[in-house]
Amino acid sequence: MKGGSGTSYGKGYRVEREARGKLRQLGAVVFRSAGSHGVADLVALNPQLREVWLVQVKKAEAPKRESTLKRRFKALKELEGTYRVKACVYMKREGKYRFIEI
Numbered sequence: 001m002k003g004g005s006g007t008s009y010g011k012g013y014r015v016e017r018e019a020r021g022k023l024r025q026l027g028a029v030v031f032r033s034a035g036s037h038g039v040a041d042l043v044a045l046n047p048q049l050r051e052v053w054l055v056q057v058k059k060a061e062a063p064k065r066e067s068t069l070k071r072r073f074k075a076l077k078e079l080e081g082t083y084r085v086k087a088c089v090y091m092k093r094e095g096k097y098r099f100i101e102i
Contacts, residue, residue, distance in 0.1 A: 016041055016057040023053070039076050054079055 020030045028044035040054035063069050088099045
C-alpha cells in the first residue's frame, strides 16, 4: 500500500477497502479505479440484481443538506441510467490487437 496507514491516503484506502468488502458481501464483483482520479473509485457489478454501482468513496462526513451532496457529485449522478453491456476480450487477431465480442 502506498503511504502509511496514518496518512490521508492510508485512511481513505481503508474506507475504500471497507466499501469494497461490503459490496462483495452483497454479491458484487468489484473493480477499483487505480489512483482514484476518475468519477468513481469503485465499480461494482451485481449479477444477482443485474445492477452496476458507481461508487465514489469519501472518508469525510456527508453534508447534511442533500442539495450540497447532489451538487458535489453531479458528474457521478449524470452517469446513472440504462446501458447495454457487452462482454469482450482485447486480443491479437491477424496481427493486430482489437476488441472481440464473445
